[in-house]
Amino acid sequence: MGFASGIRKQAKKIAIGERRTSAWEDTLTTATEEMPQAPAHRIQKDALDVSMAWAMIGIFVILGLAVLYQMSLILIPITLAVVVGMILGMAAEKLSKLGVPRVTVAVILSSAVALVIFFVVSSLSGPLTTLTNEAPAFIERTINRIMPYLEQIRWLRITPASFQSGAISINALLENTGNVLHVVTTNLTPALVQALIFFAALLLFLSGRVNLRKTIILTFRTRQQRLTAIRVISSVERVLGFYFATASVIYAALGVVMAMIAWAGGLSAPALWGFFAFLSSFIPYLGITMMTFSIAVAGILIHNGIIIGLLPAAAFFIVHLVMENLVFPAVMGRRLEINPFIVFVAIIFWTWMWGAVGAMLALPLSLIVMTIVDELFIEEKVLPQLPK
DSSP: OOTTTTHHHHHHHHHTTOSOOOHHHHHHHHHHHTSOOOOOOOOOOOHHHHHHHHHHHHHHHHHHHHHHHHTHHHHHHHHHHHHHHHHTHHHHHHHHHTTOOHHHHHHHHHHHHHHHHHHHHHHHHHHHHHHHHTHHHHHHHHHHHHHHHHHTOGGGOOOGGGGTSSTTSHHHHHHHHHHHHHHHHHTHHHHHHHHHHHHHHHHHHHHTHHHHHHHHHHTOOSHHHHHHHHHHHHHHHHHHHHHHHHHHHHHHHHHHHHHHHHHHTTOSOHHHHHHHHHHHTTSTTHHHHHHHHHHHHHHHHHSSSHHHHHHHHHHHHHHHHHIIIIIHHHHHOSOOOSOHHHHHHHHHHHHHHHHHHHHHHHHHHHHHHHHHHHHHTGGGOOOOOOOO
8 A cells, every 4th residue: 555655755855945824924933033042951761750751641641532433423433534634635725725715715614525525425325225125026036145155054053944043034134223223323323413513614724724823823931842842733734644645536536446446346236336436445445445345245145256356355355455455655755664564453443432433534534644653753764875
C-alpha cells in the first residue's frame, strides 16, 4: 500500500520553500521569529522520578482511553468532523484566497458534504431495500447451495435436517434477522443525533478554523514552540488533504472497475458492490480482505462451478493489488514508509473503541500522529551516509 508515498516529499517542499503560505501563517511566523529564544537547560532526574513520571503517564493514558470509550456518542461525530474539516482545509484555503468569507466557505463545504452523503444514501436505499425483501429466499438458496459442501465435513455433523429445526433452521435465521433489524432501528435515533452533531461541528470548525489555529499556536510561550506548532498544523492539514484527494480519485476508479466486474460476473446490484469497494479501500488490509471474501461467497452462491464463482473475487483482488502497489506509488512518488503493523494495530484498536466509524478513522488518525511525530523530531533524524 502506498498511501504515504508523496507525503514526505510534500513536507520537504515546505521545508525548502516550494509552497505558497497563507496570510495567517506568514503573520504568525514573522511575529514568532522575532521573539527571543528561551535559554536551554537540563534538569537531572533520578530513576525514581522517571518511574513516577511514567506511572503518571500510564494512569492518564488509561483514564483517557476510558473517556474515549464512554463518550463515544459525542466524540465520534466531533472527531469525524475535525478530520473531515482538516481534509477540506486546502479547499477552504483556496476559497478564502478568492475573497469568499469564512462563514460562506464553511456553509459551502458543509453543504457539499451533506449533499454527497444524501446522494449516496438515496442511491443505495433501493438496492438495500431489495436485498432486505429478498432475504428469506436468499437464505434458502444459500443453504441449498452450500449444503453439499457442509455434508462432506463430517465433524460438523450438519445434515439437511439441521436446517429444518434448531438454532440454524430457516425460521431461527429469519428470527435473528428480525432481531438485527430491531437493533438497527433502536440505534437509529442515536445515529441521527450523531449526524446532527457531526454537521454542526463541521460547520463551526470550518468557520473558525483560522482563529482556532491561532489560539492553539499562541498558547505556546517560546519562539521555537510556536514555530513548531505552525509547522505541525500546516503539515497535518496538507498531509490529510493530499492523501484523501489522491486516494478518492484512485479508489473511485476502483469502485467503477468493481461495478463492471460485478456486472460481468453476474452479481446483483453492481453499483452497490462498486460503492463498497470504494469505501472499504480506505480501511487498509481489512477492507480488501472483507470485500474479497464477500465477493467470493456471492460468486459461489450464484454460479454452479466453484472456479467460475471465484473469478469475480480473483479479478477484484488482482485489480486492487495493482492499484495499491503500482498506481499509488506512481502517483505518490515514493515507497510506503509507515510500518504496516502499526497501521494494522491502529485499525484493530479504533474498531474496538468506536466500531465501523473507528475503522474509517484509524488511517487519518495514524497519519496525523505520524506527521506530528515527524515534525516534532525533524531535527533528530539521522541522515544517511552518501557514498563518496
